[in-house]
Amino acid sequence: xxxxxxxxxxxxxxxxxxxxxxxxxxxxxxxxxxxxxxxxxxxxxxxxxxxxxxxxxxxxxxxxxxxxxxxxxxxxxxxxxxxxxxxxxxxxxxxxxxxxxxxxxxxxxxxxxxxxxxxxxxxxxxxxxxxxxxxxxxxx
Amino acid sequence: xxxxxxxxxxxxxxxxxxxxxxxxxxxxxxxxxxxxxxxxxxxxxxxxxxxxxxxxxxxxxxxxxxxxxxxxxxxxxxxxxxxxxxxxxxxxxxxxxxxxxxxxxxxxxxxxxxxxxxxxxxxxxxxxxxxxxxxxxxxxxxxxxxxxxx
Numbered sequence: 203x204x205x206x207x208x209x210x211x212x213x214x215x216x217x218x219x220x221x222x223x224x225x226x227x228x229x230x231x232x233x234x235x236x237x238x239x240x241x242x243x244x245x246x247x248x249x250x251x252x253x254x255x256x257x258x259x260x261x262x263x264x265x266x267x268x269x270x271x272x273x274x275x276x277x278x279x280x281x282x283x284x285x286x287x288x289x290x291x292x293x294x295x296x297x298x299x300x301x302x303x304x305x306x307x308x309x310x311x312x313x314x315x316x317x318x319x320x321x322x323x324x325x326x327x328x329x330x331x332x333x334x335x336x337x338x339x340x341x342x
Numbered sequence: 343x344x345x346x347x348x349x350x351x352x353x354x355x356x357x358x359x360x361x362x363x364x365x366x367x368x369x370x371x372x373x374x375x376x377x378x379x380x381x382x383x384x385x386x387x388x389x390x391x392x393x394x395x396x397x398x399x400x401x402x403x404x405x406x407x408x409x410x411x412x413x414x415x416x417x418x419x420x421x422x423x424x425x426x427x428x429x430x431x432x433x434x435x436x437x438x439x440x441x442x443x444x445x446x447x448x449x450x451x452x453x454x455x456x457x458x459x460x461x462x463x464x465x466x467x468x469x470x471x472x473x474x475x476x477x478x479x480x481x482x483x484x485x486x487x488x489x490x491x492x
Contacts, residue, residue, distance in 0.1 A: 284422075
């Protein structure tokens with residue numbers, strides 16, 4: 203698949219992808235993702251359940267934002283070129299949150315005749331709080 | 343989960359990488375790449391392999407059958423490794439899983455947090471390992487109102 207590349211990015215250490223600011227998160231986003239993925243944890247869509255578990259409201263499905271981060275990266279480098287993708291969640295994200303997806307190149311390297319680009323990514327809430335940290339490697 | 347349940351959850355199973363499921367997943371993860379709607383054999387989105395649960399012969403979740411365990415479970419991290427291009431629509435994968443390391447930490451609010459990794463391996467029809475995923479599940483002692491997790 204050809205990525206729908208929207209910007210020219212110089213493949214050098216420190217180069218930054220243009221950040222992607224998503225629309226405010228909705229419970230509908232969570233439900234659509236939960237149906238697609240099969241993770242039906244009610245804490246992401248059932249208010250009573252979430253409150254019983256000690257949360258004020260349902261909270262975002264972490265794997266949704268991980269998936270959107272992968273979309274952001276593969277739209278640039280290509281879905282078939284990814285070789286490694288890792289996410290660690292930090293603070294939870296909530297309905298209404300406006301998340302900013304950002305990534306920068308931390309290494310361009312060659313291994314066994316193939317060139318790789320390593321990226322570090324963040325997904326940040328409008329409060330400045332970090333929702334997740336990500337790492338990805340693509341063949342270029 | 344009991345030991346017998348865990349063993350059942352680790353039984354290998356077959357997974358079809360389906361076009362419609364890829365389109366649904368691509369839309370849910372906000373892809374605007376037109377190839378997901380036009381291509382008849384698109385590459386699966388990066389985290390698509392998390393849909394493997396649909397192919398398990400028996401659904402065994404870490405939250406238990408009634409889902410009550412979800413009240414104390416958070417997802418701490420996830421990792422996808424591909425040993426070549428990720429699978430495309432039409433691929434058939436053989437999925438097996440194994441437990442990874444387990445460790446404990448004290449949370450910021452003082453409660454004990456149990457971390458557990460589970461690893462899944464995806465082989466193609468020729469028996470070649472094409473991908474591996476690793477997920478960290480956090481089990482909390484008390485309601486995890488703030489801090490790590492999703």
